[in-house]
Amino acid sequence: MTEIKYNEPMRNHTSFKIGGPVSEMWFPKSDTELQDTLALLHNRGVSPLVIGRGTNLLVSDSPLDIVVVKTYPELAKTEVRGNEIYARSGAALSAIAALARDNSLTGFEFAHGIPGSLGGAIFMNAGAYGGDMAGVTAHVYAFDSGGELLGFTNEQCGFSYRHSVFSVTGDVILAAKIQLERGDADEIAAKMRDLAERRRESQPLDLPGAGSAFKRPKNGFAAQMIDEAGLRGYRVGDAAVSDKHAGFIVNLGGATCDDVLRVIEHVRSEVFKRFGVELEPEIRMIK
């Protein structure tokens, strides 16, 4: 039986540590449980919000009358077949990267430090240090809203910068086939260590947040513009532009959703005044 929690606070499921209670949260543990959950909700006329590790979400503090289906950490089976890794959507990217390294498979090192799940990463086409999910995803298996299984080739995923077709269709990602290449386990491990060190040096990993707050604009870098607009450290309540990386907004303790939204709006308006650039939030808002 799929576990369900009622009036579950979203702050317990987001890396921002922000978010009020949602009416129901379901925790499917297998392909069948996910399929049955979706079919059941569909019959009730409910479109759930499917989440992984909640590392790209800003959720309202007010109670939300929505149903959340959470894939992480239960729906996380992984399997290596030759140069491919088959993983369920709730698998952590760090776990898939470690599995790739242990099997001398290269190509997934970029994702090791991204704190999300496979499903969230495919949905967002997450990327870092020159790699992205579009570059390694060979096939995606997803359920439509009624629980029918669909298959997507890489081209059918419609990947572009921090975007995939799944943000348009609302299909629920069940699993994916990750295509990698043979490599040297020591070199792979060294690259992962190097990237982790670069993250530790440049990102506020000790504070709750949701990664880069804004997408990269066409010309230039969001963090640089925010910095040059003098907004490093800009604070509303307990939400602030990080002192360490101006592209990150962090929760200094008791930040509310509204605090974060006000920081976002101020940053957007100041950057627009100074550079004429409209920054687009990368964080997904659930209000």
Ligand SMILES: Cc1cc2nc3c(=O)[nH]c(=O)nc-3n(C[C@H](O)[C@H](O)[C@H](O)COP(=O)(O)OP(=O)(O)OC[C@H]3O[C@@H](n4cnc5c(N)ncnc54)[C@H](O)[C@@H]3O)c2cc1C
């Ligand atoms: C410290 C830090 C560093 C970060 N660094 C990076 C980085 O370098 N690069 C980068 O791209 N991102 C980065 N992020 C953002 C985030 O980790 C990624 O976007 C990640 O891929 C989100 O995965 P998730 O499982 O947390 O998704 P969630 O936050 O749970 O969800 C994100 C979106 O995906 C959807 N979704 C989740 N699972 C499914 C599913 N199974 N089927 C359909 N839709 C689904 C959700 O509905 C939501 O719209 C960082 C975040 C933090 C906190």
